[in-house]
Amino acid sequence: MIAEAKKQIIKDTVPVLEEHGTEITTVFYKRMFEAHPELLNIFNKTNQKVGDQPKALAMTVLAAARHIEDIETIVPAVMGIAHKHRALEIRPEHYPIVGKYLLEGIKEVLGDAATPEIIDAWGEYYGKIADVFIGIEKEMYEAAAWEGFKPFVVKKKENVTPDIVRFTVDSDDVAKSFTAGQYITVKVNPEGYGNTALRHYSICSMDTSEGIKFAVKREAIKDKEGVVSNYMHDSIEEGDALFLSAPAGDFKVEEDHDKLLFIAGGVGATPVMAMAEDTVAKGKDVKYVYSCINKDHQPFKDQMAAIEAKGADLKIKFSETEGFLSKEDFVGSEDREIYICGSMGFMGTMMKELKERGIEESRIHFEPFGPKMSLGA
Known part of the structure; x- marks a missing residue:
């Protein structure tokens, strides 16, 4: 004491x-x-x-x-x-x-x-x-599902938008177990960087038949080029080895939440995509509102079509103003548990819009792409 x-x-x-x-x-x-x-x-x-x-x-x-x-x-x-x-x-x-x-x-x-x-x-x-x-x-x-960083082989590398790549990686040495909404951590050594670099990337699908799927957006933050994301896009190819630590993260759908609204902007669709797949498969009432700049920048079209075919209420909105949504996009969702993911700017805007709609803060669950505490929430 x-x-x-x-x-x-x-x-x-x-x-x-x-x-x-x-x-x-x-x-x-x-x-x-x-x-x-x-x-x-x-x-x-x-x-x-x-x-x-x-x-x-x-x-x-x-x-x-x-x-x-x-x-x-x-x-x-x-x-x-x-x-x-x-x-x-x-x-x-x-x-x-x-x-x-x-x-x-x-x-x-x-x-x-x-x-x-x-x-x-x-x-x-x-x-x-x-x-x-x-x-x-x-x-x-x-x-943890495995100890330390384990080698995985890149089985697939798919461009799902001009700036987002979906990687599928597999290993015979570990169990591919995780919770929807979690991320893996990649360890790489980009040429000229001077240090080993570790980055978290969200798992984007519950389908592990070919391996673990995660997505990487090519980043440039405040004029600072994303060293690892650019390295992943430009230098990592199918057949290469990647070292990953076990899935982590506490962004997950609570088991007793049966009426759900998922909100995502841009690459924020990555963890939400796995969460939507998981909850639709469990027969839950799922509404998914997604926004991005235009159709070319909509990722995971195949996965979104699949959950819609299984009963999800899917709404996609294109907007040149950073893809932000407004409270009008959430009409009829006042009784749902809400899960949000996106950039720091998107997150701040969404929190404000939802509160103005009168939605209780206790029903809003979020994961920003950036240090969570820096939202000041």
Whole structure:
């Protein structure tokens, strides 16, 4: 247990974290990578550059500070992060490194305001937060379909839109078991990148007769070329080997949800496609609203046609304004459980539209393509 005096110090620092959190975590990443460049083989450097990862970490730390009286209440919020940690092979020995440089970030940004008492209190509390993650991740490692990164052979490489490729990969050494909505993690070594690169890609189909299917969109984020996605498009071919860690992720349809509305934009169709296939096969009442820029950019046409033939209420909307939907597209769905996936911008717009329609937030389940906590939800 943390002493009451230290708890009060943590609570008193919440306004400081609200003001300086992203700045602190930006400094933290910079200092940590300078001292431990090997960790660049784990972390996504693009997310560091565009600011999503520092913001996500700041939001997580802030949530922990707000719930210091009962740290267990943050467990649901951090489950998604823990899944990614397991998929990336982050281990208990990494946590002391993170703690050391997070405290150094606080000291550097706050200067003299970061008193020894504040640093001591946060050092102890960080240890409690780390213990929560380590405990959750231990269970995830034990439950994983396979250990570490295993080699798979690329059986198929299909262009489903001009910028999305569907890969089918197979291995004789592992059981191809997963939950609809989960992702695999690919480990590659792009030429000229300087580090091993790990990326998460959503599984897009429940059909594993030929192997595991996942989709990769060619990315360019804020003028930063997606190193791995471009490498996957340009350099990985049928017959090549890819190293994958076991499926992970907590974006899934709850078993007691029988009336469903799936909403997806762009490549956000990837996990939703598997979820729609799974729930239609189980005989559930499924409505699927999908948007993209135009017909040429509609992925998974074959899979969408198949679920529609099996009874899904499918609506596809083309829009030049980033494919965004509006609350008028959800008329008659007020009593459904809603599952959404898309870009960060799409997600923010959809959350706003659904709330304006009067839909309870507790019935909205989402997975953004980016660090979840950076939505500030």
